[in-house]
Amino acid sequence: MASRHRHPESGQRAFLRRILAEGADRLGVSLIGEAVFGWHDRTIGSASATERCRFWLRATAEQRDWAHGEAWTGNRDAATIKGVPKPELIARTDWDEPPVSIYAELLTYISDAPCSSSPELTEPLTLASSWWVGLRAAMDVLAEHPTARGEHDPWALVRRVEVFYGQPLNMPKAPALRTEHTDLHWSNLTCPRLWLLDWEHWGMAPAGYGAAVLYLHSFMVPDTAAHVRTVFADVLDTPTGRLAQLSAAAHILDRADRSDDYATLADPVRAHAARLLQLAGRH
Numbered sequence: 371m372a373s374r375h376r377h378p379e380s381g382q383r384a385f386l387r388r389i390l391a392e393g394a395d396r397l398g399v400s401l402i403g404e405a406v407f408g409w410h411d412r413t414i415g416s417a418s419a420t421e422r423c424r425f426w427l428r429a430t431a432e433q434r435d436w437a438h439g440e441a442w443t444g445n446r447d448a449a450t451i452k453g454v455p456k457p458e459l460i461a462r463t464d465w466d467e468p469p470v471s472i473y474a475e476l477l478t479y480i481s482d483a484p485c486s487s488s489p490e491l492t493e494p495l496t497l498a499s500s501w502w503v504g505l506r507a508a509m510d511v512l513a514e515h516p517t518a519r520g521e522h523d524p525w526a527l528v529r530r531v532e533v534f535y536g537q538p539l540n541m542p543k544a545p546a547l548r549t550e551h552t553d554l555h556w557s558n559l560t561c562p563r564l565w566l567l568d569w570e571h572w573g574m575a576p577a578g579y580g581a582a583v584l585y586l587h588s589f590m591v592p593d594t595a596a597h598v599r600t601v602f603a604d605v606l607d608t609p610t611g612r613l614a615q616l617s618a619a620a621h622i623l624d625r626a627d628r629s630d631d632y633a634t635l636a637d638p639v640r641a642h643a644a645r646l647l648q649l650a651g652r653h
Contacts, residue, residue, distance in 0.1 A: 383407060386414035389467075390429045393474020394418055396463040399425060410629075417479060425460060429474040437471035440519050444570035445475055447519060453511040455504065456566045482563045486556035490587045490635045491594055497561055502601050504564045509580055509602075512572075513548040520573020521547060527576065531613060534620040535643070539650045545610040546577040554580040555587040576614040578605030583618045589638040612646050619643040 379387075387405060394401050399418040406415045408430075418427040432442070440447070449459045457477040464473045485495055521527050524544040532538055551558075553571040560567065576582075581602035588595035605611050619639050626636035 380411065382411045383414075385431070386411065386429065389431060389472050390414045390416060390427065390474065392465075392472075393429045393463060394427055396465075397427070397461050397474060397476050399427060399476065401427065418476070424479040426457065426477045426479050427474060428477060429472065431467075431470040431472040434466065434469055434471050440573060441570045442473075444572060445477070447517070448569035448572060451512065451515050454508045454566060455564055456569060480560060480565050480567070482560035482565055484557045484567070485559045485561050489555035489557050490589075490632065491556045491591045492634075494591055495556075495561070495594055501561060501564050502597070505559070506601055508564070508566060509551075512551060512580075513577070515549045517549050517573055520549070520552070520575055522574055524576075527617065528613065531616050531620060534624075535616070535647055537647055537650070539613065539616070539647075541609060541613065543609075545613050547574045548577045549573065550575040550577075550580040552579055552583065554583045556584070559584075576610050576617060578602060578608070578611040579614040579618060581605055582611065582614040583621075586615065586618050586622060586639050586642070587635070589635060589642070612650065616643055616646050616650075619646075 386407065390405065391401065399420055401416050401418050402424075403417040408414065413428060413430040415426060415428040418425045428445075431437075445457075445459050446462060448456065457480055460476040460478065462473060462475045464471065466472070485497075486492065524547055528539060528541055528545065549572070551566055551569070551572045552575050553568060554566070558567045559565070581598065585595060585598045585602070585606065588598050599606060602611075606615065619642065622632050622639050623636060623643070626632040632639070
């Protein structure tokens with residue numbers, strides 16, 4: 371019988387555990403439960419508690435030259451959003467350990483589990499009709515929230531998409547922009563109760579961008595993809611909505627080309643983008 375070996379933890383994970391513990395000490399909470407590591411071990415989170423309340427503690431670090439901008443302040447900036455089911459930011463602490471900057475954020479605890487352990491949905495998912503109604507309502511409320519974050523030059527966005535695909539899009543007019551959760555995939559949504567997680571990336575984007583991200587991340591479960599399209603048909607089936615889908619597809623395809631992400635999803639997304647480009651070419 372082969373012996374069992376415990377693989378040593380990476381230096382990055384050990385570092386993340388240390389800064390999580392430091393954040394807990396600074397914010398006056400105790401860590402409870404297992405730590406959860408984010409995408410490519412960029413972040414770490416864990417349930418935490420005081421004598422009276424349970425929270426979620428999240429920590430991350432970045433090279434000091436890069437520790438700024440919208441992703442660095444996303445959860446803090448999202449504190450002004452009302453009427454959307456999301457964790458609330460309770461407290462935040464920042465500190466430097468050259469050459470990196472670090473922050474830890476204390477958020478309200480969400481007991482509902484993510485809809486998927488991966489951003490892309492890989493298995494059928496049963497969601498109540500009220501869940502879908504709540505998601506659409508949340509996106510509509512978010513769309514009206516004013517923000518300086520994100521893209522405010524619609525033609526610059528069009529040009530970036532055209533450069534990525536090497537084809538003009540023949541947009542009849544400037545695409546409509548509105549406030550979107552720009553990382554709206556299945557591990558950032560919970561069930562059975564709906565919560566929208568991870569607000570590092572949100573801001574102005576083509577109307578329907580969040581729905582487009584969710585739609586593309588559903589392609590491996592066709593029934594769910596069809597349901598997403600039905601719920602958001604009025605924003606996806608427009609010139610701006612098709613631009614949103616092409617932009618979301620470009621993000622997925624770029625990630626697939628640069629890393630081992632989306633190994634299974636890339637091909638159906640690439641085929642879908644080709645169909646959209648063919649449609650754009652006829653206008």
